[in-house]
Amino acid sequence: MATSAVSFGALVTLEELVPSSSQFTQGASLRVTGKLQEYDIETAIASIVEGNASLKIDTQHLKVNLRIGSLYQFIGELLIDPSNQAILRARVGRNVDGMDLNLYHQSLQLLRDFQAEQMNSTTS
Amino acid sequence: MDALYNTHVKLLAFDFLKLTPSPTDPSSFFRRGKRLSRAETVGIVVTRDLKPGKFVKFTIDDGSGCISCVLWLNQLNSSYFSRRNPSDVRLIAQAATDFASDLQLGVLARVRGRITDYRGALQISVSDVVVERDPNMQILHWLDCMRSLVMLLARILDSDCSASCARICGVER
Numbered sequence: 001m002a003t004s005a006v007s008f009g010a011l012v013t014l015e016e017l018v019p020s021s022s023q024f025t026q027g028a029s030l031r032v033t034g035k036l037q038e039y040d041i042e043t044a045i046a047s048i049v050e051g052n053a054s055l056k057i058d059t060q061h062l063k064v065n066l067r068i069g070s071l072y073q074f075i076g077e078l079l080i081d082p083s084n085q086a087i088l089r090a091r092v093g094r095n096v097d098g099m100d101l102n103l104y105h106q107s108l109q110l111l112r113d114f115q116a117e118q119m120n121s122t123t124s
Numbered sequence: 125m126d127a128l129y130n131t132h133v134k135l136l137a138f139d140f141l142k143l144t145p146s147p148t149d150p151s152s153f154f155r156r157g158k159r160l161s162r163a164e165t166v167g168i169v170v171t172r173d174l175k176p177g178k179f180v181k182f183t184i185d186d187g188s189g190c191i192s193c194v195l196w197l198n199q200l201n202s203s204y205f206s207r208r209n210p211s212d213v214r215l216i217a218q219a220a221t222d223f224a225s226d227l228q229l230g231v232l233a234r235v236r237g238r239i240t241d242y243r244g245a246l247q248i249s250v251s252d253v254v255v256e257r258d259p260n261m262q263i264l265h266w267l268d269c270m271r272s273l274v275m276l277l278a279r280i281l282d283s284d285c286s287a288s289c290a291r292i293c294g295v296e297r
Contacts, residue, residue: 092230096259
């Protein structure tokens with residue numbers, strides 16, 4: 001199977017990104033979505049929220065206009081410090097205001113189920 | 125006749141990367157027994173390498189994988205186009221240049237083109253690009269891809285997989 005040199009950002013919700021999750025791995029490439037709650041212009045660290053969960057995003061390598069209250073999607077690598085605090089070092093980011101979040105979550109789960117079914121059918 | 129052969133088939137990246145090249149025809153690829161030559165993907169541009177006047181190589185991440193793409197920018201110097209009407213070639217070259225400028229990191233892009241195999245790695249040789257402003261277009265692409273694969277499976281004698289996939293997607297068979 002052909003692979004690309006860059007890892008794809010695995011789709012994950014912020015509420016799923018807990019220390020006990022398999023996605024909560026040092027260096028994991030993830031795609032996350034959330035509303036921008038805070039942004040520190042000096043450190044370029046943003047904080048996004050989704051439901052009751054939040055995640056810090058290192059945006060220093062991005063050229064994206066960040067506006068508090070808008071919805072953003074970031075792809076990058078997860079960095080976990082010794083105290084188990086995670087931050088996503090983003091490679092790309094985009095404003096996704098207007099995204100239907102209910103549809104997004106339902107489709108995300110559908111996609112996972114579909115891929116799992118495809119994997120099962122090829123291995124069985 | 126292969127109905128999908130000249131169609132830009134919407135494919136999820138993880139599906140695209142499973143295509144198998146035809147041993148006899150370098151422009152043909154197989155997906156569950158169906159012969160394809162063209163594909164369409166929708167995802168975020170995550171890498172971009174521009175060589176002005178030659179090509180722009182970029183990667184589309186659609187959430188299920190990454191697809192390598194190449195958009196050729198050498199039409200005005202290429203022997204492949206030298207036999208064509210020069211004004212047509214200039215139009216093609218201008219369109220390619222415009223597409224290249226649209227392909228910026230982080231944008232959501234719909235990319236169509238021929239499936240090619242470059243040194244053992246599958247990629248899309250791009251024919252056209254549309255930057256999608258509506259963020260829901262990524263979701264729609266996922267759903268379109270899943271639905272089209274369910275329809276395809278329904279025609280293949282793999283009843284267990286097609287039935288369960290149809291159930292997951294809520295598609296009537």
